[in-house]
Amino acid sequence: MLIDDLRAARLSAGWSRVSLAQRVGVDPQTIKRLEKGVGSMSTLTSVMAVLDFRLAGLGPGRTLHEQLRASRRRRSISLDGLAAKTGLSRTTVASLEQGGGSVASLLRLLAVLAPKARRRARERTYWGQGDREDRDARFTPPEFLASIYAAFGNIDLDPCGHVLSPVVARRRILLSENGDGLVENWAGRLAFVNPPFSELLVWLRRAHDQWQRGHVQTVVCLVPVRTDSHLFHETLSVDADIFLLRGRVRFLDSRGKRQGTPFSLMLLTFGATESQRDRYAGLVLGIWLARRSVPAVAASMLRRRDAEPRPFDNSTIGPPLIYP
Known part of the structure; x- marks a missing residue:
């Protein structure tokens, strides 16, 4: 479902694979392979950022890998436990939660962790009943x-x-x-x-x-x-x-x-x-x-990190949030 939604997002934006590839900084063949479920997690997240594509049905987070980690923690599942459920290695699960790994591994993980995850609906800015086709055709006076x-x-x-x-x-x-x-x-x-x-x-x-x-x-x-x-x-x-x-x-x-x-x-x-x-x-x-101020931003992020639930199992504790 994730791959189908990703392709639909590209088409709804009116972009060809070539156009999307230029925006992401990869070759068109990489986009073609990605839309078949083949590729790296890093490429997927780059494409998601360009398409403003986010998933609903996962835990909170700025990025997909943070959402994966938050979702696992919400369900109180350790890395070893999730590895056993998905048939992936503990190292692979940990890598996915840090933005690494492959799309194939991600899809196996999502099938267990969040089988109902879907693309989050984008907010539309219709200005009237007849504006659906040209809602962006507005010019500064x-x-x-x-x-x-x-x-x-x-x-x-x-x-x-x-x-x-x-x-x-x-x-x-x-x-x-x-x-x-x-x-x-x-x-x-x-x-x-x-x-x-x-x-x-x-x-x-x-x-x-x-x-x-x-x-x-x-x-x-x-x-x-x-x-x-x-x-x-x-x-x-x-x-x-x-x-x-x-x-x-x-x-x-x-x-x-x-x-x-x-x-x-x-x-x-x-x-x-x-x-x-x-x-x-x-x-x-x-x-x-x-x-x-930058110090205020850092303090806010620390408060958010400290507010996250902390299971007693040390294996469930991932790395701290990193300011991009």
Whole structure:
């Protein structure tokens, strides 16, 4: 079921095996083999991250291997006990719980540990009854962009551009021209990102990666307020400056008509200067959030780790959580 769901996730995203392989950084044959249940756990988790694919029916955790460990602990099963139930070696089970091993071994483990595990449903952001086919075809209105230009300067790159978008940028990466901002390197002083909301976390990870690598000096993202993801709590709350917008933005659709969002929005920035933030706050109603400090994040993770149940059997105690 996991493999079937993974292939369905790729198809629903409209990606070929070649396109997915480019995003993951592997060859297409690796994706083909993976969709037949052959491959490594590390490749599988990389594909799951790119597809924003998570399993429901397992224990809590940021990654699949952490979910496996939490699920075993919840059922009070030792490594030896699970090895006996699955026919795998204790070493193989331990390796899977650390992100190693093979997909074939993982499937045997899931058949015993979580036979009803399924892909967790993704949140949909429909704006109306007729929006299912084009829910991502929404464009930032010119008056909103005017405040971006005034506060942050001219836009060098729009990595998820559209021919109908009013964004003025020196370079636009257009999917309609076979461009892909999730694959091509970003460059320039300022990138503006109004991503497809159905792939929100994928684009935010990409924006953070390209800024962190120094490919672009400043990134400004207009996105829905989503604070429930691990990405927000462990990365964005530390590295990003976030401005909560007061009121709703009336986006343009492909026909030029305006429609307000049924959800709140925020401006999420990487590398913005204090003067840029001050200028923006003087132009737009809203508030800048305080960043979360790195020591606070580490303390939070320690509290979470210590709160996990600790069976008396030493063999059931896995390694501590590692900050990515």
